[in-house]
Amino acid sequence: MSDTVACLYEGLNKDPIALAAIEGDRSLTYQQLVTQSEALALALRDALPAGVPVALCAQNTLEHLQSFLAILLGGFIWVPINPKNGQPLNRHLLDSVQPALILTDSTSVKSLPDHNFTQWLLDDSQDNLTLRIKPYLNQSFTPTTPNADDVMGIKFTGGTTGTPKGVIQTHANVNAVIDHLQTLYQFQQDDRNLAIAPLTHGGSHYILPILAAGGCHLLMPTPDVNAITQALKHQRASISFMPPTLIYKLLDETDINAEDCPHLRHITYSAAPMPPERIQQFHQRLGTKLSTLYGQTEAPMTITAMAPEDLAQPHLIASVGKACAQSEISILDENLNPLPHNQVGQIAVRGAIVTPAYFNAPHQTREAFHDDWLLTGDLGELNEEGYLFLKGRAKEMIISGGFNVYPAEVENIIAQHPAISECVVVGIADDYWGERVEAAICTHPGQAIDNEELLQAVKTQLGSVKTPKQLHHFATLPRNPVGKVVRRDILELIERRV
Structure with a gap:
């Protein structure tokens, strides 16, 4: 020893x-x-x-x-x-x-x-x-x-x-x-x-x-x-x-x-x-x-x-x-x-x-x-x-560029913007980053946001690694019968846009 x-x-x-x-x-x-x-x-x-x-x-x-x-x-x-x-x-x-x-x-x-x-x-x-x-x-x-x-x-x-x-x-x-x-x-x-x-x-x-x-x-x-x-x-x-x-x-x-x-x-x-x-x-x-x-x-x-x-x-x-x-x-x-x-x-x-x-x-x-x-x-x-062969993560953690990114941590910062009604942060498979951080967001009716301004606010709070590479605007987010957001459906929606 x-x-x-x-x-x-x-x-x-x-x-x-x-x-x-x-x-x-x-x-x-x-x-x-x-x-x-x-x-x-x-x-x-x-x-x-x-x-x-x-x-x-x-x-x-x-x-x-x-x-x-x-x-x-x-x-x-x-x-x-x-x-x-x-x-x-x-x-x-x-x-x-x-x-x-x-x-x-x-x-x-x-x-x-x-x-x-x-x-x-x-x-x-x-x-x-x-x-x-x-x-x-x-x-x-x-x-x-x-x-x-x-x-x-x-x-x-x-x-x-x-x-x-x-x-x-x-x-x-x-x-x-x-x-x-x-x-x-x-x-x-x-x-x-x-x-x-x-x-x-x-x-x-x-x-x-x-x-x-x-x-x-x-x-x-x-x-x-x-x-x-x-x-x-x-x-x-x-x-x-x-x-x-x-x-x-x-x-x-x-x-x-x-x-x-x-x-x-x-x-x-x-x-x-x-x-x-x-x-x-x-x-x-x-x-x-x-x-x-x-x-x-x-x-x-x-x-x-x-x-x-x-x-x-x-x-x-x-x-x-x-x-x-x-x-x-x-x-x-x-x-x-x-x-x-x-x-x-x-x-x-x-x-x-x-x-x-x-x-x-x-x-x-x-x-x-x-x-x-x-x-x-x-x-x-x-x-x-x-x-051992890794198959994914039971937790929702994202690994981007070798660093751990926890969705709720990023979501909490994005949600501080007064125009945001809801957001979900996900990891998108990426050959370069391993996973890239992206966010699905909904805004309150009649309100708009400046994407770059919001991303800069996240970067100031959490650093560049945890800042989403892209924001995806949705009118509503998919939910299951009990009202919980379904992350895998959000991933599919984002991937269709790529």
Whole structure:
């Protein structure tokens, strides 16, 4: 079993002067990363009570990496906040967890509400990380030694109602993920992880196992297809975790091929499905180097994994792999009874990666579990070999560009417009986004709206990912005999218009 806190020191012991992280023209060796992370951990210990939540809202930068490690080494609870969220959403998240401090940067602070929470700005000229840690550099430091069941982080997801929920992730949960990732990737000292996906999300799980192996993180604050291409060609990037949309950009907007990136071992897609024809296109261009993972915040990253050589097999190209070593899968019918192979039902998982609970939400925790099985809300089937095939979602969640979008959350914002009488947000199958967010709306008689004005209002509140790509005007919405809106009928109506 891995040890979260020990990972950084394992890399240090392999080679203190090796590069641990690179961001643009800046870099840190293992010795520098350890020294500066420990100093920040001491600064946090001086400023805060032991073990309190500390929020981290930042781009993929060296400061973000150091802050994450300092929270971990200092024994605090990590609360990642997505800087791509709108201010109202982030206000709700911060209010619910009440962090003792927010670590942020000059770009990400714009996504945070004006609030009473104390903030440390990591890259401001007057109050930056270098000045903050200077008094603590090279002081004696003892990292926290956590118990397996101690809370490492509280990560936010959403529910079918659209209300975000804080998911508790313990050190035992994260240790299991590290072991699963090491089994899939066999991380090596010469590996370079191209960190494109936000470190506030699934990308964070690569930080510790790469450091334990003595590898290097290539941090990219803004996903840019040209910069990604250069990293693959010239910076020896060997591993990268990407949403399918970025992989499509690589394939569609560049001429990159296998000969251009001889160090590449894995590009891993997750967070959204990838059509088989796109997987085949990847294989033709970049070879058998595409892998996939399936997980969710409540069971992070590694419910299942699929190695590149397996994904290259035609009969497995639509699969998301087999259960990882410390995960067990069952497919359940509507009565939560196990189903045999090759029958579609709700995916349930149990094992070391599964959260013990939602944060301050005992009722939601009870609803999420059946006996000791976590009900994922996803639909799938297992074949005789144990490979899982996703078939959709029992919940109404939309996955667009690798991000979760909950319809009710978007509907609540649209419904605030005085001209709107009713709206329903749906996900439309899309080869590029996985699903694109669109909305069916009805207006009050005699009233009209400016589509662009309404969409801009949603973007301001929730961010661009959750903003509908298109609004569809209807006089009425289809309903069933008891008066409930029928979403599948709305989907059919929209698809006829496309």
